[in-house]
Amino acid sequence: MKHYDVFILGTGTAGKLVANRCADAGLTVGIIDNREYGGTCSQRGCDPKKLMLASSEALEAARNMKGDGITGDIAINWIDVYNYARRYAQDIPDNTEEFLKELGVDRHHGEGYFVDEKTFRYGDTSLTADKFVIATGMKPLELKIPGAEHLLTSDDFFNLKDLPEKVLFIGGGYVGMEFSHMLARAGVKVTVVEQGEQLLPPFEKYTVDFLKECSEELGIDILLNSQAAAVEKDGDRFIVKYSKDGILHQVTSDLIFNTAGRVPSIKQLQLENAGVVTDRSGIVVNEYFQSTSNERFYACGDVSSKNVPLTPLSGLEANIAAKNITEGKHAFIPVDIPSVAFTIPQVAGIGLTEKQAKATGKKFKVFFQNASGWFNTRRIKAGCYAYKVIVDEETRMVLGAHIISHEAGETINIFSVAMNHDITFQYLQQTIFTYPSWANDIKSF
Ligand SMILES: Cc1cc2nc3c(=O)[nH]c(=O)nc-3n(C[C@H](O)[C@H](O)[C@H](O)COP(=O)(O)OP(=O)(O)OC[C@H]3O[C@@H](n4cnc5c(N)ncnc54)[C@H](O)[C@@H]3O)c2cc1C
Numbered sequence: 001m002k003h004y005d006v007f008i009l010g011t012g013t014a015g016k017l018v019a020n021r022c023a024d025a026g027l028t029v030g031i032i033d034n035r036e037y038g039g040t041c042s043q044r045g046c047d048p049k050k051l052m053l054a055s056s057e058a059l060e061a062a063r064n065m066k067g068d069g070i071t072g073d074i075a076i077n078w079i080d081v082y083n084y085a086r087r088y089a090q091d092i093p094d095n096t097e098e099f100l101k102e103l104g105v106d107r108h109h110g111e112g113y114f115v116d117e118k119t120f121r122y123g124d125t126s127l128t129a130d131k132f133v134i135a136t137g138m139k140p141l142e143l144k145i146p147g148a149e150h151l152l153t154s155d156d157f158f159n160l161k162d163l164p165e166k167v168l169f170i171g172g173g174y175v176g177m178e179f180s181h182m183l184a185r186a187g188v189k190v191t192v193v194e195q196g197e198q199l200l201p202p203f204e205k206y207t208v209d210f211l212k213e214c215s216e217e218l219g220i221d222i223l224l225n226s227q228a229a230a231v232e233k234d235g236d237r238f239i240v241k242y243s244k245d246g247i248l249h250q251v252t253s254d255l256i257f258n259t260a261g262r263v264p265s266i267k268q269l270q271l272e273n274a275g276v277v278t279d280r281s282g283i284v285v286n287e288y289f290q291s292t293s294n295e296r297f298y299a300c301g302d303v304s305s306k307n308v309p310l311t312p313l314s315g316l317e318a319n320i321a322a323k324n325i326t327e328g329k330h331a332f333i334p335v336d337i338p339s340v341a342f343t344i345p346q347v348a349g350i351g352l353t354e355k356q357a358k359a360t361g362k363k364f365k366v367f368f369q370n371a372s373g374w375f376n377t378r379r380i381k382a383g384c385y386a387y388k389v390i391v392d393e394e395t396r397m398v399l400g401a402h403i404i405s406h407e408a409g410e411t412i413n414i415f416s417v418a419m420n421h422d423i424t425f426q427y428l429q430q431t432i433f434t435y436p437s438w439a440n441d442i443k444s445f
């Protein structure tokens with residue numbers, strides 16, 4: 001039976017990084033994936049999505065400038081959008097395997113389970129390791145509603161070659177909203193059924209309310225406080241039943257995507273045989289990304305209980321897990337995590353929302369404004385721009401920053417520097433930035 005110093009489950013951002021670090025440190029490393037190598041971000045997530053989004057951004061920019069420099073009709077050709085992203089993603093599995101091969105990492109394919117804390121089995125193969133790293137990520141939450149078998153997932157979105165007339169998303173979170181904006185700009189009639197009272201639940205309501213407004217202007221039907229209850233096939237179409245205020249309503253669509261969230265990918269692993277404790281958020285780990293119940297086991301990336309399911313966090317966690325395996329104790333130090341929903345305009349945030357700030361009992365000042373009339377938005381005729389910054393009255397540190405704009409995902413990075421490196425709001429505003437730029441607007445926040 002083959003034995004490794006380290007055996008890793010999952011070849012995404014987290015698994016690949018741990019493999020790299022451990023192999024570099026001279027350990028014998030094996031890795032397995034139950035799908036093609038490379039993980040979510042590069043093949044079925046961030047990267048292909050942003051490649052597809054490039055067309056929406058170009059269309060939006062051109063449409064906004066029509067009559068002020070741009071002439072003629074412009075439209076999205078979806079099959080080209082699909083092919084553009086496909087061309088990029090199709091090379092990822094081979095490139096990932098090649099990268100791991102060059103590192104001397106043993107590559108396995110299949111889905112297996114733990115026999116005990118030392119032994120992993122898949123198919124006819126059993127192997128042992130001193131340490132196991134679980135980096136299996138997340139997968140779409142299975143909605144327990146009648147007709148759930150008709151629902152498509154984000155993976156299917158990336159295989160969509162033809163666009164139908166109508167598409168409905170169950171869930172107005174990151175995935176639902178990002179995809180909605182792309183499809184609406186490609187001419188699809190989009191409906192979003194969201195159970196919460198706002199879209200994008202983790203974000204500040206002030207900025208998200210602007211997003212709702214501009215999504216509706218784009219033609220997207222947003223149904224809030226509406227919980228999907230059932231899906232029925234009706235000829236070539238589907239009927240989605242949803243409950244709102246205790247009453248059942250229905251809407252018809254050609255395709256329905258389940259974008260109701262993602263859950264840790266751990267079910268098949270039989271981690272209980274290895275004494276590894278899990279909960280709803282994933283594998284329960286300590287600040288070393290080590291299982292709290294079995295020190296042979298590490299978990300990092302989306303599948304760890306400390307996850308915020310974002311690629312930069314998967315990388316950060318993987319680095320810490322790898323350092324603990326190769327060098328000894330390296331604890332995770334909590335950081336402020338910026339995040340952006342890639343709608344057009346983008347919604348970005350870091351730190352506390354105003355509601356969360358109130359709950360801390362701290363004294364704080366709130367700076368907020370609808371900045372849609374400012375130069376940067378007027379220049380590109382983009383419409384929506386607003387911000388809210390929450391500043392600790394005592395320390396002057398930024399507690400939270402929230403922006404909706406065409407470049408919010410970049411501007412929020414400036415706040416990340418300030419918050420993660422103890423720069424007060426005042427010093428941030430005194431910093432020299434290029435002009436005219438979005439960063440320079442922070443001076444006027
Ligand atoms: C549509 C979409 C868009 C996204 N956009 C962004 C974005 O713009 N920015 C951002 O920061 N984040 C984004 N994310 C989140 C980001 O993709 C994840 O946070 C990141 O990919 C997680 O990396 P990971 O290595 O933890 O897991 P993954 O990349 O998911 O890797 C897990 C790997 O484990 C494998 N695996 C699963 N189960 C098993 C098993 N039982 N046995 C063996 N292997 C297994 C999987 O096949 C996969 O290859 C997006 C996610 C989605 C779905």
Ligand SMILES: NC(=O)c1ccc[n+]([C@@H]2O[C@H](COP(=O)([O-])OP(=O)(O)OC[C@H]3O[C@@H](n4cnc5c(N)ncnc54)[C@H](O)[C@@H]3O)[C@@H](O)[C@H]2O)c1
Binds near residue numbers: 193196227259308
């Ligand atoms: N730009 C990015 O960084 C990006 C993009 C995509 C995904 N992600 C990551 O992936 C994770 C998963 O994204 P997601 O969009 O799948 O999940 P999400 O948690 O962001 O959104 C799911 C939404 O579905 C709603 N919902 C759940 N059940 C429902 C029901 N029965 N009826 C109606 N609405 C329902 C929830 O209230 C929530 O608003 C995110 O948390 C994020 O960390 C990040």
